Amino acid sequence: MKRILLEVFLVAALIGASVFGFMNQKQASVSKAKITELTAAAEAAEKTAKEQEESLKAAEEEMKALLAEIPPLEEKANQLEAVKAALASGSSLSDLENAYKKEKNLSAERQAGLGALRMLTKGTEDPGALEAFRKALQLSELGDRKNTICAAQLGMVAAGEKIKVMADCLPKSEKAGRADKEEKDSHDKDDGHGKKDDGKGKAKDDGHGKKDDGHGAKKDDKHAAAHWDYEGEMGPEKWGKEFPTCAKGKSQSPLDIKGPFVKSRMVVSADYKEGPLKLINNGHTIQINTPPGSKLRVDGIVHELLQFHFHKPSEEKIDGKPMAMVVHFVHKNAAGKLAVLGVLLKEGNENPGIKTLWANLPKEENVEYLPEGVNFNPGNLLPREFDFYSYEGSLTTPPCTEGVRFFILKTTVNIAKEQVQAFPFKMNARPVQPLNGRELLSN
Numbered sequence: 001m002k003r004i005l006l007e008v009f010l011v012a013a014l015i016g017a018s019v020f021g022f023m024n025q026k027q028a029s030v031s032k033a034k035i036t037e038l039t040a041a042a043e044a045a046e047k048t049a050k051e052q053e054e055s056l057k058a059a060e061e062e063m064k065a066l067l068a069e070i071p072p073l074e075e076k077a078n079q080l081e082a083v084k085a086a087l088a089s090g091s092s093l094s095d096l097e098n099a100y101k102k103e104k105n106l107s108a109e110r111q112a113g114l115g116a117l118r119m120l121t122k123g124t125e126d127p128g129a130l131e132a133f134r135k136a137l138q139l140s141e142l143g144d145r146k147n148t149i150c151a152a153q154l155g156m157v158a159a160g161e162k163i164k165v166m167a168d169c170l171p172k173s174e175k176a177g178r179a180d181k182e183e184k185d186s187h188d189k190d191d192g193h194g195k196k197d198d199g200k201g202k203a204k205d206d207g208h209g210k211k212d213d214g215h216g217a218k219k220d221d222k223h224a225a226a227h228w229d230y231e232g233e234m235g236p237e238k239w240g241k242e243f244p245t246c247a248k249g250k251s252q253s254p255l256d257i258k259g260p261f262v263k264s265r266m267v268v269s270a271d272y273k274e275g276p277l278k279l280i281n282n283g284h285t286i287q288i289n290t291p292p293g294s295k296l297r298v299d300g301i302v303h304e305l306l307q308f309h310f311h312k313p314s315e316e317k318i319d320g321k322p323m324a325m326v327v328h329f330v331h332k333n334a335a336g337k338l339a340v341l342g343v344l345l346k347e348g349n350e351n352p353g354i355k356t357l358w359a360n361l362p363k364e365e366n367v368e369y370l371p372e373g374v375n376f377n378p379g380n381l382l383p384r385e386f387d388f389y390s391y392e393g394s395l396t397t398p399p400c401t402e403g404v405r406f407f408i409l410k411t412t413v414n415i416a417k418e419q420v421q422a423f424p425f426k427m428n429a430r431p432v433q434p435l436n437g438r439e440l441l442s443n
Contacts (some may be wrong), residue, residue, distance in 0.1 A: 093121045095144040130159040156367035246400035253393030253432035254315035264441035272379035281362045285309040296331045304330035305338045315429045338404040349415035353380035383411035390441040396430045
């Protein structure tokens with residue numbers, strides 16, 4: 001009997017020990033989970049504190065940078081006040097206006113200077129200053145007179161005009177603000193499938209969340225702030241909103257060149273010189289800026305070569321057909337008259353001149369690139385024969401200034417298919433414009 005009682009006691013003790021061990025194990029698991037949870041919370045709090053500390057540090061650095069900018073800005077403000085005080089009598093403005101009265105046509109630079117002087121003398125509400133800036137803007141051609149365009153646009157804004165200023169003209173802070181807005185707008189246009197509306201009711205996405213800029217390159221937000229483009233919301237059909245001549249002009253370029261033709265007796269010849277190669281990707285084309293010395297002669301009148309650039313496909317058509325590309329050589333004579341020599345590039349053999357240019361393409365936009373020790377002669381891109389079509393036209397890019405004499409050579413120059421494909425813009429050609437009764441000349 002005692003033995004049975006002892007066994008019962010031992011069994012009960014064993015059961016009690018098992019239950020106690022199980023309870024302890026369960027409590028240990030709960031405690032371990034709480035420790036893990038508290039550890040994660042502590043790590044998250046530490047990470048948040050670190051991020052806040054970094055944000056505070058960044059804010060302090062930004063504040064220091066802003067404080068450092070104040071003394072130079074104050075100095076510039078004082079200088080401006082000194083200039084305004086010196087001009088307050090109006091005698092300088094009167095002298096300049098009297099001198100300009102003798103000029104029949106003022107250049108864009110002189111119009112911008114006159115507008116600035118009027119604004120400094122009479123204030124931002126002076127209508128004469130606004131009118132001078134408007135005339136400067138109408139007379140300026142992008143790339144060749146970007147500084148004048150910037151001066152005119154900023155002057156008009158200062159006078160209270162609500163116009164969209166070219167991105168390249170904005171101060172860094174405002175440019176960054178516009179980029180942020182463009183980024184927000186691009187997100188707002190998301191169609192819910194990670195694609196952006198291209199302004200034509202179609203969604204476009206390169207798979208990396210960036211919008212195609214229509215040139216075969218991807219634009220970041222800074223470049224998206226460009227004031228005109230070749231497609232989408234800022235395409236050629238919308239240029240007239242900011243640049244009225246593009247829509248209302250009656251002598252616009254390019255043209256579809258086809259007969260009947262009027263016989264031309266003009267004598268045209270090119271004398272281009274070799275010089276240091278200077279290239280720039282201005283966001284719309286590849287442009288080569290040329291040093292002084294290269295000339296185009298039209299009936300003996302000298303036109304200095306300023307720059308040449310490319311369009312793909314050719315902007316001009318011959319009997320309704322475009323070529324693979326065209327190179328436009330832009331010249332100006334002493335009277336300020338522009339002349340453009342167009343050379344059509346036909347797909348064929350490799351072009352040695354193009355090979356040199358493409359081998360030295362700029363790696364970033366809006367920065368002039370001077371490859372060390374590389375010279376180039378623009379004449380390498382000309383054909384031997386100089387027969388041409390000619391007409392009175394305009395710049396083919398905003399502001400579409402008219403009064404430009406075009407000479408389109410009849411003889412084409414070869415360019416390899418691979419060279420056409422290597423051009424960093426998918427398409428940068430304005431559509432052909434109405435003839436509007438103009439004469440097409442042919443020699």
